[in-house]
Amino acid sequence: MDQMPLSWRSVFFILFMPVFFYSCTTVSPPVAPVIKPVIEPVVSPEPEPEAEPDVSPEVNPPEKSVDEPPVKRSVVKKSVPKTPVLTPQEAPAVDLLSGLRIIGEVEPVTLVPSGVTMPARIDTGATTSSIDATEIEPFERDGKKWVRFMVADRRSGEKVSLQCPVLRRVNIISHAGESLRRPVVMIKTMMGGVAFEHEFSLTDRSDFSYQVLIGRNYLQGEFVVDVNRKNVTSPMSEN
Numbered sequence: 001m002d003q004m005p006l007s008w009r010s011v012f013f014i015l016f017m018p019v020f021f022y023s024c025t026t027v028s029p030p031v032a033p034v035i036k037p038v039i040e041p042v043v044s045p046e047p048e049p050e051a052e053p054d055v056s057p058e059v060n061p062p063e064k065s066v067d068e069p070p071v072k073r074s075v076v077k078k079s080v081p082k083t084p085v086l087t088p089q090e091a092p093a094v095d096l097l098s099g100l101r102i103i104g105e106v107e108p109v110t111l112v113p114s115g116v117t118m119p120a121r122i123d124t125g126a127t128t129s130s131i132d133a134t135e136i137e138p139f140e141r142d143g144k145k146w147v148r149f150m151v152a153d154r155r156s157g158e159k160v161s162l163q164c165p166v167l168r169r170v171n172i173i174s175h176a177g178e179s180l181r182r183p184v185v186m187i188k189t190m191m192g193g194v195a196f197e198h199e200f201s202l203t204d205r206s207d208f209s210y211q212v213l214i215g216r217n218y219l220q221g222e223f224v225v226d227v228n229r230k231n232v233t234s235p236m237s238e239n
Contacts, residue, residue, distance in 0.1 A: 093232070095224045101192055104229035108236040109212050112188040112195060114160035116153050118211050119236055120191070122225050126215035128170065129198060131187065132205035138166070138183070147183045149202055154211060162187075170201055192233035196222070 093102045109120040133149040140146065145166040152159045164185035172182045188197045191214075198218045205211055219225065226232070 098224055100222060100224045101194075102226055102229075102232060103192065103223045104232045105225065105227045106210070106230040107191055107214070107233050108231065109214065110190040111151065111160070111162075112190055113162060114151065116151060116158060116160055117236070118153055118155075119231075120212035120214050121208075121210035122214045122219070122223075124216060124219065124225055126213055127217065128184065128201055129215040129218045130172075130182075130201040130203045130205065130213045132208070132211035133202035134204065134206075136183070136202055141165075147185060147202065151211075167199060172201065172203055192223075194222075 094100065095102055103122060105122050106119055107122060108117050110117040131151065133151060135148075135150040137148045138145060139148060146163060147166050148161065148163045150159055150161055164187065166183045167186060168184050169181045170184055172180045182201045182203050184199050184201045186197055187200045188195060190196070196218065205213070
């Protein structure tokens with residue numbers, strides 16, 4: 001018996017039929033459930049309170065101009081008059097009650113026009129101060145009465161000639177009881193480091209121990225006298 005040729009359908013059936021039956025009989029494995037990951041919410045930390053901004057106005061430095069050169073300012077120094085510095089010996093003590101300077105019964109007095117310093121007797125009983133003057137010569141200048149006189153320092157022998165206008169004349173009673181008219185002039189003197197301008201009568205004081213007498217017109221409102229002390233303003237030998 002002759003064999004018939006196989007068609008393509010027969011070949012396909014023969015080859016794939018066993019595979020079909022095998023796939024039908026094979027049990028497919030169970031499918032594993034899909035586990036979704038649990039996502040926990042992320043809690044961010046609370047932000048720290050921010051510092052309050054500085055609201056003070058900013059001070060910007062002045063801008064320098066590049067084109068303009070710096071201006072040089074000239075400093076004008078004011079001349080300040082120098083105040084004489086007094087040493088503790090030249091600056092007398094001050095009375096706490098009256099506020100006046102304290103002096104002793106004898107103090108050195110300097111004639112400012114001549115620079116001659118002489119010990120002066122402090123006399124609260126005398127009204128007007130007086131100074132030892134010699135060679136007193138009155139004269140006129142511009143229709144006014146003037147006087148020329150000499151002042152001598154007994155210790156050094158130095159003599160100085162002074163000229164002053166006559167303010168008035170006063171009666172001076174001498175030790176012999178004679179009344180003499182003496183001219184009164186204005187003289188600038190210094191005591192205790194302070195300059196004063198007061199009236200002095202020109203008198204022959206050659207018989208007195210002190211050439212200068214300081215009276216109440218010089219002391220009033222300026223000094224308090226301590227009769228137990230001498231040369232409070234400045235130490236000075238009376239010889």
